[in-house]
Amino acid sequence: MTSLAMKFYAVAVVFPIIFNPLSSFAVTQVVPTTTLAAQTGNNTSTSPSFGGTTNGNISGKNNISKVSATTLLYPGATTKIYAHLMAWFGGSGHMNVGYASDDPAQVTRQVNDMLSRGLSGAIIDWYGPNNARVNDASLYVKQEAEKHSNFDFAIMEDVGALKPCGATSGCDVTGRMIKDLVYAYNTFEESPAYMRVGTRPVVFFFGVDAYALDWARVRNGVPGNPIFVFRNNSGFTHSQSGGSFSWEGLSSDPNNMGLGYLDSFYSTGNKYPSLQSVGSSYKGFDDSIASWGSNRLLNQQCGQTWLKTMAEAGKYFSTSNQLDSMQLVTWNDYEEGTALETGINNCVSVSASLSGSTLGWTLSGQANTVDHFTIFISLDGVNLMRLATVANSSRALDLSTFSLASGAYKFFVQAVGKPFLTNKMSGAVSYSTSTLPTTTSVSISSPGNNTTVSNTPTVSGKAISSVGNIVDADLCGWCEEL
Amino acid sequence: MQIYVDGVKSYEVAGSSVTKSVSVSAGSHRITVQAVDNAGGIAKATINVTAN
Numbered sequence: 333m334t335s336l337a338m339k340f341y342a343v344a345v346v347f348p349i350i351f352n353p354l355s356s357f358a359v360t361q362v363v364p365t366t367t368l369a370a371q372t373g374n375n376t377s378t379s380p381s382f383g384g385t386t387n388g389n390i391s392g393k394n395n396i397s398k399v400s401a402t403t404l405l406y407p408g409a410t411t412k413i414y415a416h417l418m419a420w421f422g423g424s425g426h427m428n429v430g431y432a433s434d435d436p437a438q439v440t441r442q443v444n445d446m447l448s449r450g451l452s453g454a455i456i457d458w459y460g461p462n463n464a465r466v467n468d469a470s471l472y473v474k475q476e477a478e479k480h481s482n483f484d485f486a487i488m489e490d491v492g493a494l495k496p497c498g499a500t501s502g503c504d505v506t507g508r509m510i511k512d513l514v515y516a517y518n519t520f521e522e523s524p525a526y527m528r529v530g531t532r533p534v535v536f537f538f539g540v541d542a543y544a545l546d547w548a549r550v551r552n553g554v555p556g557n558p559i560f561v562f563r564n565n566s567g568f569t570h571s572q573s574g575g576s577f578s579w580e581g582l583s584s585d586p587n588n589m590g591l592g593y594l595d596s597f598y599s600t601g602n603k604y605p606s607l608q609s610v611g612s613s614y615k616g617f618d619d620s621i622a623s624w625g626s627n628r629l630l631n632q633q634c635g636q637t638w639l640k641t642m643a644e645a646g647k648y649f650s651t652s653n654q655l656d657s658m659q660l661v662t663w664n665d666y667e668e669g670t671a672l673e674t675g676i677n678n679c680v681s682v683s684a685s686l687s688g689s690t691l692g693w694t695l696s697g698q699a700n701t702v703d704h705f706t707i708f709i710s711l712d713g714v715n716l717m718r719l720a721t722v723a724n725s726s727r728a729l730d731l732s733t734f735s736l737a738s739g740a741y742k743f744f745v746q747a748v749g750k751p752f753l754t755n756k757m758s759g760a761v762s763y764s765t766s767t768l769p770t771t772t773s774v775s776i777s778s779p780g781n782n783t784t785v786s787n788t789p790t791v792s793g794k795a796i797s798s799v800g801n802i803v804d805a806d807l808c809g810w811c812e813e814l
Numbered sequence: 815m816q817i818y819v820d821g822v823k824s825y826e827v828a829g830s831s832v833t834k835s836v837s838v839s840a841g842s843h844r845i846t847v848q849a850v851d852n853a854g855g856i857a858k859a860t861i862n863v864t865a866n
Contacts, residue, residue, distance in 0.1 A: 774859040786866075787838055790833060
């Protein structure tokens with residue numbers, strides 16, 4: 333393939349081609365399909381009133397890539413990606429993020445947002461049936477999941493569900509756990525949208541080993557034969573284990589992405605092929621604003637932590653040894669600075685300019701955080717139409733290759749981020765076809781200029797075009813001398 | 815391509831070259847050869863001739 337052919341292969345033209353019935357050639361008509369506001373404003377389930385936090389959660393005013401998160405996994409991955417969902421917002425125990433977790437409309441927004449980013453479901457941090465807000469939100473997630481054949485959910489029993497019992501003298505914590513799981517089975521796990529492996533529902537546990545639980549009793553006390561999934565390497569050998577999940581690899585070095593932690597987890601998981609391995613990925617960690625925080629920090633590095641932790645599973649899994657699932661840590665733990673709901677700032681900016689008929693652009697920031705570029709055309713700078721999708725290695729587009737009707741246009745270049753990363757839009761670049769440099773020239777070889785001729789002179793002329801194609805005359809019946 | 819005599823289309827043909835006899839009356843005339851490319855670009859060349 334020639335370089336020229338490769339160049340065109342890398343450009344997907346997305347504009348509507350209209351054939352003027354009176355005439356001529358294929359003409360690009362600008363039919364707006366979106367707006368500048370839609371392409372630069374909040375397109376997530378983040379509350380638009382959320383102003384961002386000092387621990388790395390960007391505001392609810394950003395536009396986030398909706399490229400599927402699955403594209404960040406190894407080639408051929410069948411791994412399902414789940415968001416870890418906190419359902420505790422809206423009360424006094426947690427910060428105000430602009431929404432209540434038990435607002436069904438918010439749950440709908442969150443599920444739709446997760447789906448739009450290529451996720452397969454949500455794992456809910458659950459505090460048992462006695463925490464009304466979290467439990468109600470979980471019921472809404474169940475209802476919403478049941479509307480979508482490609483979205484499922486699971487519950488993760490959090491140690492917080494056991495704390496009231498654990499703090500009560502004489503309370504049977506194992507019994508409390510059993511009651512919670514019986515409720516979970518009857519309430520959630522019989523849903524067709526509940527996460528299953530084969531026919532068995534999957535239940536996760538977080539931190540519950542703070543209490544000395546009788547797991548054999550738990551197993552015998554709950555219906556449905558659920559698969560129990562615990563945390564970290566030790567989860568694979570935990571009593572009653574059906575698998576384990578990784579979380580975040582934190583250390584004293586804020587630039588250590590915790591890849592060693594993930595490596596250890598994945599290599600351990602590979603030793604237990606009959607158990608579920610649930611990997612993890614995260615943007616960073618900063619609990620400096622959490623009431624329970626201890627100033628643990630893992631820097632986001634403008635999206636690099638996210639990209640690297642998503643890619644790490646590829647070192648251990650492949651089409652012949654699939655990672656069962658991946659959990660995103662987390663969808664919305666704003667207080668620990670791990671919220672992916674807002675998206676991740678890739679710290680990129682894009683600047684566009686025009687040189688002749690070539691639209692060019694430059695990118696500042698780390699180019700590996702950009703998936704591709706989308707070129708928009710507009711008549712008014714407000715209403716936009718996608719003109720082309722261009723590979724992330726390209727920095728120019730020849731506008732003369734588009735049959736634009738005479739007129740004034742504005743172009744925008746959007747750097748579309750890798751999944752979950754911010755999209756960035758250039759400023760408008762004005763372009764008028766009347767300023768189009770001449771790409772075609774015509775010469776007359778005979779008769780000569782200012783000569784005397786017969787009444788039937790033979791006129792000979794030819795055209796040379798850098799564009800390459802002269803329009804067929806039979807398609808140009810409308811043509812007049814212009 | 816198109817040939818115009820005094821601004822009126824006299825002939826058109828597909829392709830990037832044209833050779834054609836056209837009829838003109840005695841006197842001065844303006845002959846234009848015009849091409850349109852598929853990017854919407856329009857190019858032309860014009861000569862002046864005198865027919866006797």
